[in-house]
Amino acid sequence: MSAPRIYRTEAVVLRHTRFGEADRLLTLFTPHLGKLRVLAKGILRPTSHMAGHLELFSRSVLLLARTRTFDIVTQAQGEESFVAVRGELEKASGALYAAELLDRLSEEHAESYQSYQLLLTFLRWLSGAEAADLPLRYFEMALLEITGYRPELHMCLRCKQPLEPVLNAFSGAAGGALCPQCALADPAARPLSVNALKVLRLLQRGRLPDIQRLRLEAPLARELEQHLRHYLPHVTERELRSTAFVDAVRSSQPTQSSQRVSG
Numbered sequence: 690m691s692a693p694r695i696y697r698t699e700a701v702v703l704r705h706t707r708f709g710e711a712d713r714l715l716t717l718f719t720p721h722l723g724k725l726r727v728l729a730k731g732i733l734r735p736t737s738h739m740a741g742h743l744e745l746f747s748r749s750v751l752l753l754a755r756t757r758t759f760d761i762v763t764q765a766q767g768e769e770s771f772v773a774v775r776g777e778l779e780k781a782s783g784a785l786y787a788a789e790l791l792d793r794l795s796e797e798h799a800e801s802y803q804s805y806q807l808l809l810t811f812l813r814w815l816s817g818a819e820a821a822d823l824p825l826r827y828f829e830m831a832l833l834e835i836t837g838y839r840p841e842l843h844m845c846l847r848c849k850q851p852l853e854p855v856l857n858a859f860s861g862a863a864g865g866a867l868c869p870q871c872a873l874a875d876p877a878a879r880p881l882s883v884n885a886l887k888v889l890r891l892l893q894r895g896r897l898p899d900i901q902r903l904r905l906e907a908p909l910a911r912e913l914e915q916h917l918r919h920y921l922p923h924v925t926e927r928e929l930r931s932t933a934f935v936d937a938v939r940s941s942q943p944t945q946s947s948q949r950v951s952g
């Protein structure tokens with residue numbers, strides 16, 4: 690038998706599941722190898738030197754050994770731990786959701802350097818953010834852009850007329866905005882406020898300094914979340930499991946109000 694080939698990559702841990710007694714299967718996202726599913730042997734033993742470097746969402750540099758099934762992590766050096774993301778329930782649930790979305794929209798071994806950069810930008814912003822909403826909406830819209838599922842936000846998808854600054858509609862099934870007249874013919878279309886349309890367009894332009902200046906009031910934050918929640922399953926082809934967790938965390942913190950007035 691020939692010796693296993695060793696390779697090196699940077700990676701962020703998107704997901705981990707227990708595998709046997711002391712091992713974990715990791716879903717990694719890497720800058721140049723795309724999504725990988727690998728095995729971290731013995732990581733659940735108290736003596737494991739790798740455990741601290743392979744926590745959920747942490748960024749590490751890894752050495753991996755190629756095998757016929759799952760490649761095996763042989764060394765891990767932590768680079769960024771994102772402790773703040775794991776340490777707060779709202780941020781952790783948001784990061785789990787983002788990781789599930791990226792997992793769902795990525796093929797194994799398909800390089801997407803842009804998606805990797807987006808993931809890091811998102812985790813860094815989320816670490817220091819007061820609330821998870823805006824980093825999440827930014828992540829969703831940017832990932833839709835990268836993966837080719839950009840929703841239409843400038844003209845009505847049905848009559849092709851430019852949208853007026855009035856109460857339009859958003860149709861997840863149609864993949865974007867509808868004018869008020871055309872919305873009548875789409876039972877799945879939901880009211881799209883002028884402010885929500887503005888924020889979605891700003892998110893779609895993707896200029897982070899402009900986006901980070903936004904302050905969303907809670908009703909607008911909820912409206913934006915709902916539009917994406919109705920659109921994303923049409924892209925991922927099924928509901929994301931972690932949305933239930935995001936909702937549960939929110940309802941367990943009814944008085945929390947880290948959203949601020951717009952301006």
Ligand SMILES: [Zn+2]
Nearest residue numbers: 845848868871
């Ligand atoms: Zn129309």
